[in-house]
Amino acid sequence: MALNSRTPSGPIESRWDNTKFEMKLVNPANKRKYSVLVVGSGLAGGAAAATLAELGYNVKCFCYQDSPRRAHSIAAQGGINAAKNYQNDGDSIYRLFYDTVKGGDFRARESNVYRLAQISVNIIDQAVAQGVPFAREYGGTLANRSFGGAQVSRTFYARGQTGQQLLLGAYQALERQIDAGRVKMFPRTEMLDLIVIDGKARGIVTRNLVTGQTDVHLADAVILATGGYGNVFYLSTNAKGCNVTASWRAYKRGAFFGNPCFTQIHPTCIPVSGDYQSKLTLMSESLRNDGRIWVPVKAGDTRPPQQIPDSERDYFLERIYPSFGNLVPRDVASRAAKRMCDEGRGVGPSGLGVYLDFAASIERLGKQAISERYGNLFEMYERITGESPYETPMRIFPAVHYTMGGLWVDYHLMSTVPGLFVLGEANFSDHGANRLGASALMQGLADGYFVIPFTIGNYLASNKFEKVSEDHPEAKAAKAQVTGRVEKLLSIKGKRTVDSFHRELGKIMWENCGMARNEKGLKDAITRIKALREEFWKNVNVLGESNDLNQSLEKAGRVADFLELGELMCADALDRKESCGGHFREEYQTPEGEAMRDDENCAYAAAWEYTGDDKPAALHKEPLTFEYVHPSQRSYK
Amino acid sequence: MRLTLNIWRQKSPTDQGAMVRYSLDNVSEHMSFLEMLDVLNEQLITKGEEPVAFDHDCREGICGMCGFVINGVAHGPRRGTTVCQLHMRSFHDNEELFLEPWRAAAFPVVKDLVVNRSAFDRIIGAGGYVSVPTGSATDGNSILIPKAESDMAMSAAACIGCGACVAACPNASASLFTGAKISHLGLLPQGQPERHARALNMVAQAAVEGFGNCTNIGECEAVCPKGIQLENIARMNRDYLVGAITYREPQAEAGAG
Ligand SMILES: Cc1cc2nc3c(=O)[nH]c(=O)nc-3n(C[C@H](O)[C@H](O)[C@H](O)COP(=O)(O)OP(=O)(O)OC[C@H]3O[C@@H](n4cnc5c(N)ncnc54)[C@H](O)[C@@H]3O)c2cc1C
Ligand code: FES
Numbered sequence: 001m002a003l004n005s006r007t008p009s010g011p012i013e014s015r016w017d018n019t020k021f022e023m024k025l026v027n028p029a030n031k032r033k034y035s036v037l038v039v040g041s042g043l044a045g046g047a048a049a050a051t052l053a054e055l056g057y058n059v060k061c062f063c064y065q066d067s068p069r070r071a072h073s074i075a076a077q078g079g080i081n082a083a084k085n086y087q088n089d090g091d092s093i094y095r096l097f098y099d100t101v102k103g104g105d106f107r108a109r110e111s112n113v114y115r116l117a118q119i120s121v122n123i124i125d126q127a128v129a130q131g132v133p134f135a136r137e138y139g140g141t142l143a144n145r146s147f148g149g150a151q152v153s154r155t156f157y158a159r160g161q162t163g164q165q166l167l168l169g170a171y172q173a174l175e176r177q178i179d180a181g182r183v184k185m186f187p188r189t190e191m192l193d194l195i196v197i198d199g200k201a202r203g204i205v206t207r208n209l210v211t212g213q214t215d216v217h218l219a220d221a222v223i224l225a226t227g228g229y230g231n232v233f234y235l236s237t238n239a240k241g242c243n244v245t246a247s248w249r250a251y252k253r254g255a256f257f258g259n260p261c262f263t264q265i266h267p268t269c270i271p272v273s274g275d276y277q278s279k280l281t282l283m284s285e286s287l288r289n290d291g292r293i294w295v296p297v298k299a300g301d302t303r304p305p306q307q308i309p310d311s312e313r314d315y316f317l318e319r320i321y322p323s324f325g326n327l328v329p330r331d332v333a334s335r336a337a338k339r340m341c342d343e344g345r346g347v348g349p350s351g352l353g354v355y356l357d358f359a360a361s362i363e364r365l366g367k368q369a370i371s372e373r374y375g376n377l378f379e380m381y382e383r384i385t386g387e388s389p390y391e392t393p394m395r396i397f398p399a400v401h402y403t404m405g406g407l408w409v410d411y412h413l414m415s416t417v418p419g420l421f422v423l424g425e426a427n428f429s430d431h432g433a434n435r436l437g438a439s440a441l442m443q444g445l446a447d448g449y450f451v452i453p454f455t456i457g458n459y460l461a462s463n464k465f466e467k468v469s470e471d472h473p474e475a476k477a478a479k480a481q482v483t484g485r486v487e488k489l490l491s492i493k494g495k496r497t498v499d500s501f502h503r504e505l506g507k508i509m510w511e512n513c514g515m516a517r518n519e520k521g522l523k524d525a526i527t528r529i530k531a532l533r534e535e536f537w538k539n540v541n542v543l544g545e546s547n548d549l550n551q552s553l554e555k556a557g558r559v560a561d562f563l564e565l566g567e568l569m570c571a572d573a574l575d576r577k578e579s580c581g582g583h584f585r586e587e588y589q590t591p592e593g594e595a596m597r598d599d600e601n602c603a604y605a606a607a608w609e610y611t612g613d614d615k616p617a618a619l620h621k622e623p624l625t626f627e628y629v630h631p632s633q634r635s636y637k
Numbered sequence: 638m639r640l641t642l643n644i645w646r647q648k649s650p651t652d653q654g655a656m657v658r659y660s661l662d663n664v665s666e667h668m669s670f671l672e673m674l675d676v677l678n679e680q681l682i683t684k685g686e687e688p689v690a691f692d693h694d695c696r697e698g699i700c701g702m703c704g705f706v707i708n709g710v711a712h713g714p715r716r717g718t719t720v721c722q723l724h725m726r727s728f729h730d731n732e733e734l735f736l737e738p739w740r741a742a743a744f745p746v747v748k749d750l751v752v753n754r755s756a757f758d759r760i761i762g763a764g765g766y767v768s769v770p771t772g773s774a775t776d777g778n779s780i781l782i783p784k785a786e787s788d789m790a791m792s793a794a795a796c797i798g799c800g801a802c803v804a805a806c807p808n809a810s811a812s813l814f815t816g817a818k819i820s821h822l823g824l825l826p827q828g829q830p831e832r833h834a835r836a837l838n839m840v841a842q843a844a845v846e847g848f849g850n851c852t853n854i855g856e857c858e859a860v861c862p863k864g865i866q867l868e869n870i871a872r873m874n875r876d877y878l879v880g881a882i883t884y885r886e887p888q889a890e891a892g893a894g
Contacts, residue, residue: 140781172766179762
C-alpha cells in the first residue's frame with residue numbers, strides 16, 4: 001500500500017484555506033444521522049467531542065479515568081504557544097512555523113506545521129471565551145512569557161497549571177453537550193480493540209472497568225485521541241494510566257505506526273530515589289531561566305555542593321554552548337547531562353543527577369523575587385525530596401516526557417485505516433523528531449477544535465455507510481478476541497507481578513532506546529524484549545476476576561501491549577541511521593559529540609505496517625520535502 | 638520504618654466491607670504514600686491475595702483522581718497536599734494508620750478505597766461552563782480583565798475535583814466544589830451572561846445528587862489540597878439569591894420572515 005499524505009500544494013499560506021473550501025460539507029439536518037466515537041477526553045479528544053456535538057453529530061466519548069476532566073493533559077504546567085504577536089516582538093505565523101519545523105529537526109511535514117501555526121491564534125481566542133483564566137498584565141491584556149529558549153514571547157499560561165485550565169475549558173464544553181444529550185460519555189471504560197468492516201473503521205470494543213462488561217460500539221467514524229506512550233519506559237512524567245493500547249490495537253488492525261522511536265526526554269525532572277519509584281516528576285523548564293546547571297569538575301567528588309568552590313564546578317551547558325547556555329533545547333540539555341553522569345561526575349546518592357543552582361539568582365534578585373517566580377515549584381521539590389532549593393541546589397535528571405511518534409496520519413488526520421482519525425499526542429504529526437515546549441497543548445487543541453470538525457465532515461459526506469450491527473462477523477470476532485485475551489491473562493497464574501515485568505521492560509528501553517542508542521544495544525534490546533514477552537505470557541500473575549474492578553488486569557493488558565511496542569521502537573531506532581532530535585545514534589555524531597542528521601538518506605517519516613505476530617513489521621517511507629524552511633544543522637553554540 | 642495499616646476492604650458496592658489489618662516493613666521516608674501502597678500490593682499479590690484498589694493517575698497532585706481518608710483526615714495530615722504528593726516522612730516508625738474511602742451518600746463506594754464521583758460531572762454539566770461553541774470567539778485581547786480579578790478567578794479555578802471537601806463535611810455538602818466553579822466563571826466578564834442561571838442550576842443539581850447543605854463549618858477549606866477558600870461559597874450564595882429573584886421563563890423565539 002502506498003502512503004498518500006493528501007498534502008495540498010500551492011502557496012503554504014493558503015493550503016489549509018483551499019483544502020477547507022474544497023472539502024464536502026454535511027448538511028446541518030443530516031449531521032445527527034452520523035455517529036462518531038471519540039476515544040480519549042484530553043485536550044484533543046475533549047475538544048473534538050464537544051465541537052462535533054455542537055455541530056450536531058451523535059457522539060460517544062470514552063476515557064479510562066472516572067471523569068473526562070482527569071485526562072493527562074491536566075498535568076501540563078508551562079504553557080501554550082500562539083503566534084499572536086501581542087508583545088510586538090517580531091513573532092508571526094511564519095516564525096512559529098519556522099521555529100517548529102527547525103525545532104523538530106526537519107522531520108515533520110511543512111503543510112501540517114504551517115496549519116498548526118495558523119490555528120494557534122484561534123485557540124487562544126476560544127480558550128479565553130470559555131473563561132480560561134490566563135495570566136494577565138495590569139492593564140488587563142493577556143500576559144506572555146518566553147519558553148524553552150524561544151526568542152519571542154509567545155507562550156500563554158495560567159500560573160503553573162496551563163494544561164489544567166485548558167482542559168477544564170474543553171471539559172466544561174463537553175459536559176455542556178453531555179447534559180444536552182448530544183454526547184454520551186463512558187468514563188472508566190477502556191478501548192481494547194478496533195472494528196474494521198469492509199475496509200473502514202466502524203467501531204470499537206470496550207471493557208467497562210467497574211463491571212468488566214465487554215461491549216461493542218458501532219459508528220460511522222472513530223477518533224483516537226488517547227495520548228502518548230512514554231510509559232513504555234515504566235518511569236516517565238506521564239500519568240500512571242497512560243498507555244499505547246488503543247493505538248496498538250489500531251496498528252494491529254491496519255493503521256501504520258509513525259516514527260515510533262521519536263521520544264522526548266525532558267532535562268529537568270527530579271531524580272529517581274529508590275526501586276519503589278512509580279513515576280518521575282517534572283520540574284518546569286522555566287527554572288532554567290534563572291538556575292545554573294553544574295557538576296563537580298572532578299569525577300567522584302562527594303562533597304556537599306556548598307563545599308565545592310566555584311573553581312571546581314563545571315557549568316557545562318554554559319561552557320559547551322556559550323550563546324544559549326542553560327537554555328539550549330531539551331534534547332541537547334538532556335544529552336549533555338547524561339554525558340556528565342557517564343563521566344562519573346553525576347551527583348546525588350545514585351550518581352544520576354546534576355545540580356540546578358539558584359544561589360546566584362537569589363543573590364542577584366533576592367529571595368523574594370525568586371520565590372515569586374518559582375515558589376510553588378520549590379515547594380513541590382521540597383515536598384518530594386525533603387530539601388529546600390533556597391538553601392541547597394536542586395538535583396535534576398532527564399526523564400521520558402513525550403512521544404513525538406504515534407499513529408501515522410495524513411493531512412486530514414486520518415490514519416491508513418479509512419474512517420480512523422488520530423488526534424493529539426497519539427498521532428505522529430507536527431513535531432518531527434523533537435517537540436518544542438508549549439507546543440503539545442497547541443497541537444491537541446488545534447486538532448480537536450479546528451481540524452477534525454472539517455476533515456471528518458468531508459469523510460462522512462464523501463462515503464456511503466452500510467448499516468452494520470453487533471452481529472457482523474468482524475464485530476463478533478473482535479469482541480471474542482478481547483474476552484479471550486482477558487481470560488488468558490487471568491488464567492496464567494504465574495509467579496511475577498505485572499509491575500515487575502513493566503519495570504524490567506522500562507529498564508531495557510531506557511538503557512538501549514533512551515537518550516543514546518547504538519546498533520549493538522538496540523539488537524540486544526530486541527532479543528531481550530522478545531524473551532521478556534515470552535516470559536510474561538507464561539509467568540505473569542494476575543489475581544481476581546474479569547467481572548469486577550481489577551486494576552492488575554488493566555495494567556496487565558497495557559503492559560502486554562508495551563512489550564510489543566518496545567520492540568517496534570527499537571526496530572525503528574535501528575533502521576534510522578542518523579541522529580536527529582530526540583533520536584541520538586552514537587554512530588552518527590560529530591567529533592564534539594553533536595548529532596549528525598542525514599538529510600540525503602533520512603528525510604522521511606517512517607510508517608510501520610503490522611504484518612502478523614512474530615513477523616517483522618514492514619517499513620513504508622513518506623518522503624519529506626522542505627520548500628520553505630531549508631534544512632540546516634541546528635547549532636546552539 | 639514499620640507501619641501497621643488498617644485498610645477498608647469492600648469487594649463491591651453491595652458488599653458490607655470491613656477494616657483489614659496489614660503490617661509493612663522497610664518503608665522508606667522518600668516514598669510517596671501511594672508508592673507505599675504499591676509496595677504493599679506487590680507483597681499481597683505475591684502472597685496470592687487481591688491487592689487494595691485505590692484511584693490515582695497523575696501522582697502529581699493535579700488530576701484529582703486520588704484521595705482517601707487517613708486517620709480521619711481527607712488526604713492525610715499534611716495541609717494542601719493530595720495523598721499522591723504526601724510522603725512517608727510525614728509519618729513515624731511504628732505508626733498505626735486507618736485508611737477509608739470518602740464517605741458520602743452521593744459518592745457510593747465502588748471497591749475498597751475507590752468511590753464514584755460522577756455526581757461532580759453532572760453538577761458541572763448543569764451550568765459550569767460558558768456557552769461558547771467552537772469558532773464563535775472574539776480576539777483574546779478584546780476582553781480586558783483586571784489582573785486582580787483574573788488572579789482571583791484562577792484561584793477558584795484551581796479546584797481539582799477530588800471530593801475531599803465532601804468527605805470532610807459533616808453534611809457531605811458539595812458547596813466548596815460548586816462554589817469554586819460558580820466563582821471562577823462569575824468573576825470573569827465571559828461568565829456574566831449566564832452567571833445567575835448558572836448558580837441556580839448548579840446548586841439545584843447538587844441537591845438532586847444528594848449532597849447536603851452548607852452550615853459554615855469550614856472543614857472543607859481545611860482539607861482542600863488546592864487551598865480553595867470559603868469565600869467562594871459566599872459568592873455562590875449571592876449569585877443564587879439574585880438568580881432566584883430575577884428568574885424569568887424563557888420566551889419562544891420562532892418568527893416569520
Ligand atoms: C508533566 C507534563 C507537563 C507537560 N507540560 C506541557 C506544557 O507546558 N506545554 C505543552 O504544550 N505540553 C506539555 N506537556 C505535553 C502535553 O500535556 C500532552 O502532550 C497533551 O496534553 C496530550 O493531550 P492528548 O489530548 O493528546 O492526550 P491526553 O491528555 O493524554 O488524553 C488521553 C485520553 O485518552 C484516554 N485513553 C487513553 N487510552 C485509552 C483507552 N485505551 N481507552 C479509552 N480511553 C483511553 C484517557 O483516558 C484520556 O482521556 C506536558 C506533559 C507532561 C507529562
Ligand atoms: S493522582 Fe492525580 S491528584 Fe493524586
